Amino acid sequence: xxxxxxxxxxxxxxxxxxxxxxxxxxxxxxxxxxxxxxxxxxxxxxxxxxxxxxxxxxxxxxxxxxxxxxxxxxxxxxxxxxxxxxxxxxxxxxxxxxxxxxxxxxxxxxxxxxxxxxxxxxxxxxxxxxxxxxxxxxxxxxxxxxxxxxxxxxxxxxxxxxxxxxxxxxxxxxxxxxxxxxxxxxxxxxxxxxxxxxxxxxxxxxxxxxxxxxxxxxxxxxxxxxxxxxxxxxxxxxxxxxxxxxxxxxxxxxxxxxxxxxxxx
Amino acid sequence: xxxxxxxxxxxxxxxxxxxxxxxxxxxxxxxxxxxxxxxxxxxxxxxxxxxxxxxxxxxxxxxxxxxxxxxxxxxxxxxxxxxxxxxxxxxxxxxxxxxxxxxxxxxxxxxxxxxxxxxxxxxxxxxxxxxxxxxxxxxxxxxxxxxxxxxxxxxxxxxxxxxxxxxxxxxxxxxxxxxxxxxxxxxxxxxxxxxxxxxxxxxxxxxxxxxxxxxxxxxxxxxxxxxxxxxxxxxxxxxxxxxxxxxxxxxxxxxxxx
Numbered sequence: 001x002x003x004x005x006x007x008x009x010x011x012x013x014x015x016x017x018x019x020x021x022x023x024x025x026x027x028x029x030x031x032x033x034x035x036x037x038x039x040x041x042x043x044x045x046x047x048x049x050x051x052x053x054x055x056x057x058x059x060x061x062x063x064x065x066x067x068x069x070x071x072x073x074x075x076x077x078x079x080x081x082x083x084x085x086x087x088x089x090x091x092x093x094x095x096x097x098x099x100x101x102x103x104x105x106x107x108x109x110x111x112x113x114x115x116x117x118x119x120x121x122x123x124x125x126x127x128x129x130x131x132x133x134x135x136x137x138x139x140x141x142x143x144x145x146x147x148x149x150x151x152x153x154x155x156x157x158x159x160x161x162x163x164x165x166x167x168x169x170x171x172x173x174x175x176x177x178x179x180x181x182x183x184x185x186x187x188x189x190x191x192x193x194x195x196x197x198x199x200x201x202x203x204x205x206x207x208x209x210x211x212x213x214x215x216x217x218x219x220x221x222x223x224x225x226x227x228x229x230x231x232x233x234x235x236x237x238x239x240x241x242x243x244x245x246x247x248x249x250x251x252x253x254x255x256x257x258x259x260x261x262x263x264x265x
Numbered sequence: 266x267x268x269x270x271x272x273x274x275x276x277x278x279x280x281x282x283x284x285x286x287x288x289x290x291x292x293x294x295x296x297x298x299x300x301x302x303x304x305x306x307x308x309x310x311x312x313x314x315x316x317x318x319x320x321x322x323x324x325x326x327x328x329x330x331x332x333x334x335x336x337x338x339x340x341x342x343x344x345x346x347x348x349x350x351x352x353x354x355x356x357x358x359x360x361x362x363x364x365x366x367x368x369x370x371x372x373x374x375x376x377x378x379x380x381x382x383x384x385x386x387x388x389x390x391x392x393x394x395x396x397x398x399x400x401x402x403x404x405x406x407x408x409x410x411x412x413x414x415x416x417x418x419x420x421x422x423x424x425x426x427x428x429x430x431x432x433x434x435x436x437x438x439x440x441x442x443x444x445x446x447x448x449x450x451x452x453x454x455x456x457x458x459x460x461x462x463x464x465x466x467x468x469x470x471x472x473x474x475x476x477x478x479x480x481x482x483x484x485x486x487x488x489x490x491x492x493x494x495x496x497x498x499x500x501x502x503x504x505x506x507x508x509x510x511x512x513x514x515x516x517x518x519x520x521x522x523x
Contacts, residue, residue: 170356172316173355177367184370187370187378188356192358
């Protein structure tokens with residue numbers, strides 16, 4: 001064998017599309033940055049100044065993590081997440097089934113249900129909370145309602161996508177054995193998606209827990225409301241105590257949830 | 266009794282899968298349908314339980330006027346007709362017993378199905394079906410943990426749990442190796458004889474067809490080209506059915522030897 005290097009075929013040039021798109025992205029980003037007045041020198045200047053919020057992080061109030069009222073707020077957050085997730089999960093399974101071709105042979109009801117899902121999904125959790133605070137007043141109830149709709153948006157979407165990829169064989173078998181449509185769904189479809197569905201419910205619980213920190217900002221209960229209280233008073237060291245505690249709770253719940261979900265799928 | 270009367274099936278797109286078929290299959294017969302893929306074997310089988318609707322003509326299955334059934338009537342017909350599939354069509358994630366209980370669905374109230382609590386009589390019937398194909402000891406194993414041959418036996422048990430008058434088997438051994446294929450064919454034959462169940466099997470291996478069939482039906486391009494006892498079918502008949510000379514691919518024994 002000779003040692004002369006192999007000749008590769010001529011290297012293709014990057015397509016004009018790639019070049020144009022990359023250039024366009026750079027220009028667009030620069031224009032946006034200038035429009036909103038972003039500057040690096042300003043950023044450095046601000047970071048150098050003494051900042052009461054950052055100072056609060058240094059003087060973090062460890063006691064606030066376990067104070068009576070904070071504990072109650074944490075408990076409320078967990079309860080809201082549990083109720084919102086459970087209620088959302090219960091209604092999501094049939095809605096997901098009925099909004100796919102496998103589960104619902106009728107075109108018009110299916111399209112209507114899908115449009116409803118899209119509307120629910122288009123509204124962010126904070127807006128749901130704001131709407132329900134206006135509707136039923138401040139407290140945990142609007143928070144739970146917001147999480148319910150938010151859960152529905154998440155679980156229905158993920159479950160419906162899973163339903164599109166299931167094995168059609170058992171469905172044919174159930175039909176051939178004379179099962180009714182609902183019996184077919186229960187015996188041939190639900191067992192196929194149950195592990196994925198359970199995993200989505202747990203994932204949604206994680207999302208709800210995190211969302212509940214923000215919901216309080218519009219008065220929808222939970223730990224967020226207490227965080228907002230300290231923010232309003234400018235009591236940064238206590239605020240950071242709560243944020244740290246919340247961070248720990250979220251990490252623990254996620255760690256557990258990931259472990260369980262790994263076993264499911 | 267199954268009677269096709271000038272029955273035709275044309276799929277959307279214009280493919281003619283059944284053309285003016287006149288055919289009568291008596292109670293308790295063990296019939297094997299042979300033909301190339303695309304000859305209309307699956308269509309014939311699926312017409313019997315109404316999975317494929319006729320485009321024209323008549324079809325009477327045990328007194329059910331198949332082309333004119335209501336949705337409820339169709340479910341009643343299907344309850345009497347068990348079906349076995351090439352790909353087994355089991356729910357992998359659930360137990361063997363739950364798969365077999367699927368055969369009891371038309372007799373079980375909806376609320377029991379929803380909570381997954383079947384009556385004891387139905388569980389007994391399912392157990393008996395599993396025992397007949399000698400796989401009762403795997404009742405609580407997940408279907409995904411079984412071998413191909415075992416899965417097809419569960420498929421047979423599911424059909425048997427319907428206590429059917431007719432069993433349809435669509436290429437039941439196409440995904441199995443030769444020894445396992447013979448096991449499955451023997452179960453089908455035995456069940457047909459012991460319980461007097463009319464059995465219609467699609468096969469594409471000629472040696473399997475002649476070995477097990479009481480009666481062979483040959484299809485070509487949706488038309489009946491042979492109908493006679495298994496013993497009468499020889500190489501010439503199959504050449505007619507296939508429209509070409511036979512190759513090693515057409516018999517299981519020769520293909521296995523390759």
